[in-house]
Amino acid sequence: MGQSKYKYQIILYLFLLVLSACNFNANKNNKNTRQVRDMLGRGVSIPNNIKNIVALNAGTLRLIVWLDATEFVCAVEGNEKKRQVPYLFAHPELREKPIIGTGNMPEAELLAATAPDVIFATYMTKAEADKLQERTSVPVLAVKYGNFNDEIDTVYNTLRFMGGLLNRTNRAGKIIQYIENTIADLENRTINIDNGNMPEAYIGGVAYRGSHGINSTEPNYPSFNFLNIKNVAGGLKKTMGSNSVNLTNAFIDKEQVIEWDPEFIFLDMAGVHPFNSQILSEAWIGELSAFKAGRVYTVFPYNWYTTNYSTILVNSYFIGKFLYPLEFSDIDPDAKAAEIYHNLLGDNVYPEMVGHYGLARKIPFTK
Structure with a gap:
């Protein structure tokens, strides 16, 4: 009877030791990550210190260039190699990054292999973002590209969101102010027509x-x-x-x-x-x-x-x-x-x- 009680105490001790270790690791991981809500309302756990990113789908890399955050880009879509567009004229070095698939279609295996800390992606549904995150084991942050008509505030909100995560808050603010001033100048010149x-x-x-x-x-x-x-x-x-x-x-x-x-x-x-x-x-x-x-x-x-x-x-x-x-x-x-x-x-x-x-x-x- 005494021996059984002793074995039970040993087993309980080992169980508590394992549980404590798990809690320690969980707390350690929690200190290295934070929870954010992307622009589709998804809760996503991301590293506190983002070092590498991938900009996925139309317009995302353009906004990264605007934010002066190209240093974070670790890979690009295949078509970025050949596009003749202003953001790549400004940063031709992006063409030399590893590619994550042919054309505009990323391959989950290549994407995961480049080891980004987060993926920013436009034009993506919640289900698509969840699926990509599951396939790559990389946090996916869905953002919105907006337009320069009735969704210009969406453009600004995306710049603020991405700028905040990439330590480019001031840069985002300057871009927004410049765009607002430029559009106001255009409108004011013809307001009396x-x-x-x-x-x-x-x-x-x-x-x-x-x-x-x-x-x-x-x-x-x-x-x-x-x-x-x-x-x-x-x-x-x-x-x-x-x-x-x-x-x-x-x-x-x-x-x-x-x-x-x-x-x-x-x-x-x-x-x-x-x-x-x-x-x-x-x-x-x-x-x-x-x-x-x-x-x-x-x-x-x-x-x-x-x-x-x-x-x-x-x-x-x-x-x-x-x-x-x-x-x-x-x-x-x-x-x-x-x-x-x-x-x-x-x-x-x-x-x-x-x-x-x-x-x-x-x-x-x-x-």
Whole structure:
């Protein structure tokens, strides 16, 4: 009886010792991690000291560059090797990072092998984020990319969220202030233009999962909104039974473009090559009033792997200078482009943009 009691005490002692060790390790792990709530409301445990990250899905790496946090990036998506976009012009060293899969599709094994402390990801559902976190054993923080129309506060909130985690709170604040000041400047220059004198314009050649010609447009092109310009395609959201301002792309029949017959046409340089083919075979384009009057201009591509916000701002000053020469008489759009890229990306990539795409300009038209 005494011996059994002694064995029981030994077993109980060992059990308590193991339990104590487990609690010690748990407390130790708790000291090295913290709980945060991502932008989808998911509770995620992340390291207190983040050293390595992966930016996943459209626009995420762009925001990391804005935050001057590229030092944390340990791997990139395969397509980052070949994109000709401002954030990679500013940081070409990112192209040399290990890749986590071909194209834009990450492979869980490669992703896990790069050993990031956290993964930031846009355009992801709760279920997708949970699944990726389970497959990689890496904390996944879902963020939102927003837009420069009705979701600009989402852009700011994402910058604050990511900036706080990466010790870039001050940088996030400076970016937000710069964007707010820039948009206010654009809006204030044309605030007194009444509805009767608003120029009517159309943006064509907008990239959407590839390059397209003049028929591809954005009904809520932010530059037109900033500058008090009537977008002839702006009524499409009502035509399609939605009042949402998030209609980011539409393909327009030539009959509709002819009916609109916009006063000014802007051509996104992403669509220049398809447009050049169109102009040789589709005579109706040359009959549009804007072409006849020489009111057709090119602007930089802004919609590659979601919206490039810095280029939206750059384009806005070129468009303002073209359509409102008096209100923008003090603006040198080339210098303004250099300033915008420098402030948002940390480097003036305007020469690279011009070298790769050409100048934003009035284009001559000959049939």
